[in-house]
Amino acid sequence: MAKASERERCITGIEGLDNILGGGIPTHNIVLVAGAAGTGKTSLAFEFVVRGAVSGENGVLITTVESKSKLLANIPSLVFYDEKTVGKRITIMTLKDLLEEAGISDGVAGESVMDMLISMVEKMVVTAKAKRLVIDSIDTILPDQKEERLDTYFLTKLSQMLHEKGSTAILVCKAETAEGGIGSVVDGIIQMGNLERKGDLLRTMQVPKMKGATHSRAKYVIDLTSAGVLVTTLLKGGI
Amino acid sequence: MSEDLHSRVALKLEAVGPSVSIGLEIKIESYFDIVRGLIEDFASKNGMNCIYVTSSVPSATLNSALQALEVDTEGLRFIDCVSHTMMGAIHRVDNTVYVENPSMLENIMLKVEYFLRLAGDKKTIVVFDSANSFAIHNDPKILSEFFTIILNSLKAREAYPVVLMIPDQLKVEVKEMLGMVCDVIMPIEQDHQP
Numbered sequence: 001m002a003k004a005s006e007r008e009r010c011i012t013g014i015e016g017l018d019n020i021l022g023g024g025i026p027t028h029n030i031v032l033v034a035g036a037a038g039t040g041k042t043s044l045a046f047e048f049v050v051r052g053a054v055s056g057e058n059g060v061l062i063t064t065v066e067s068k069s070k071l072l073a074n075i076p077s078l079v080f081y082d083e084k085t086v087g088k089r090i091t092i093m094t095l096k097d098l099l100e101e102a103g104i105s106d107g108v109a110g111e112s113v114m115d116m117l118i119s120m121v122e123k124m125v126v127t128a129k130a131k132r133l134v135i136d137s138i139d140t141i142l143p144d145q146k147e148e149r150l151d152t153y154f155l156t157k158l159s160q161m162l163h164e165k166g167s168t169a170i171l172v173c174k175a176e177t178a179e180g181g182i183g184s185v186v187d188g189i190i191q192m193g194n195l196e197r198k199g200d201l202l203r204t205m206q207v208p209k210m211k212g213a214t215h216s217r218a219k220y221v222i223d224l225t226s227a228g229v230l231v232t233t234l235l236k237g238g239i
Numbered sequence: 240m241s242e243d244l245h246s247r248v249a250l251k252l253e254a255v256g257p258s259v260s261i262g263l264e265i266k267i268e269s270y271f272d273i274v275r276g277l278i279e280d281f282a283s284k285n286g287m288n289c290i291y292v293t294s295s296v297p298s299a300t301l302n303s304a305l306q307a308l309e310v311d312t313e314g315l316r317f318i319d320c321v322s323h324t325m326m327g328a329i330h331r332v333d334n335t336v337y338v339e340n341p342s343m344l345e346n347i348m349l350k351v352e353y354f355l356r357l358a359g360d361k362k363t364i365v366v367f368d369s370a371n372s373f374a375i376h377n378d379p380k381i382l383s384e385f386f387t388i389i390l391n392s393l394k395a396r397e398a399y400p401v402v403l404m405i406p407d408q409l410k411v412e413v414k415e416m417l418g419m420v421c422d423v424i425m426p427i428e429q430d431h432q433p
Contacts, residue, residue, distance in 0.1 A: 079357070197342075198342065200339060200340070200342065200343050202343070202345055202346070221345035221346070221348075221349065222349070223346065223349035223350070223353065225349075225353045227353055227356040227357060230349045230352050230353060230356075231349075232345055232348045232349050232352065233345070233348075233388055234345060235344055235345055235381050235384050235385055235388075236381075236384065237378055237380050237381030237384060
């Protein structure tokens with residue numbers, strides 16, 4: 001009997017997540033990391049890029065929520081980060097700088113603008129020889145939640161471009177964004193959340209969708225530490 | 240005559256070796272001798288790290304007691320599940336992380352993982368102090384699940400997992416559960432007075 005061929009994996013380096021996914025994100029997948037504020041989306045996405053850099057893969061990080069300096073200030077808190085060896089492998093750009101470089105006025109939307117943005121991201125990925133891309137968050141880039149057609153257009157084009165360039169992407173977004181139409185366009189969804197138990201609030205992670213991978217769909221508990229995002233089983237208490 | 244109780248604890252653990260989960264039956268009056276035996280006579284003298292998960296005595300109290308006994312605490316890390324519940328001022332100490340309360344069992348598992356990662360390949364003893372206090376804050380079913388998962392995980396990593404228990408103050412169902420999840424139940428008797 002022929003053995004089913006396994007997709008090549010992008011090992012995230014986040015041990016618990018790689019275990020859930022059965023070895024990592026299938027390469028060239030475009031994955032949403034969705035959740036409410038404070039659930040660990042940015043930490044997970046950030047570690048994805050840093051772990052890649054540690055293992056010799058260049059990464060591009062486009063931030064729309066934090067300034068570059070604030071983001072850089074957070075890096076040394078990770079114990080596995082070494083500025084000399086890792087810092088050069090990560091290219092960070094703010095959306096503001098990206099839009100300015102593309103000559104796009106704020107508030108303007110449409111397919112042509114989406115094309116220009118994709119082209120700018122492509123330029124960054126090619127220049128940096130990036131195997132990993134993070135956009136934090138995609139909500140700021142997607143023009144209007146009412147214009148689902150444009151969202152789909154942007155993500156489809158981004159997906160095509162990343163597939164051609166051999167990059168794997170994590171796109172951070174709000175929980176509602178993943179529940180909308182774009183959830184069906186992307187290759188994977190990692191849901192970050194909170195679970196309240198007797199007044200205690202636990203951070204959780206669950207992977208409901210990941211194309212090209214046989215993965216766990218269970219809910220896990222996570223912690224954000226200087227050793228990275230740690231993952232453990234959610235106890236059921238005999239229920 | 241409890242002067243050598245701490246060294247006897249270490250000898251008993253050395254005889255068992257790693258990857259064996261131990262339920263250590265203790266008497267309340269020998270508590271600090273046992274703690275000293277685990278941290279100094281066993282962990283420190285064998286060049287090991289000690290992750291001490293406390294749900295009974297605040298880490299600051301234990302630290303003070305160990306300092307008074309002049310115990311080397313270099314490789315000692317605390318996961319303190321008590322101090323937050325007392326709503327007092329928390330003094331941030333390098334070797335201590337805090338969990339809000341002893342019912343946040345997943346967070347305790349994650350903090351143990353955190354310290355194990357920082358320790359790298361160094362051999363580690365992980366002490367849970369104690370089954371009695373954990374049982375006050377948790378339903379036996381979830382406690383059973385917690386100990387099953389964490390003790391197996393520690394055994395797989397060749398650590399030395401030790402659960403302290405005061406048997407005459409334990410509910411029967413918790414005692415039975417510990418008998419199931421621990422590989423060895425080890426009574427530590429105090430020396431008999433002549």
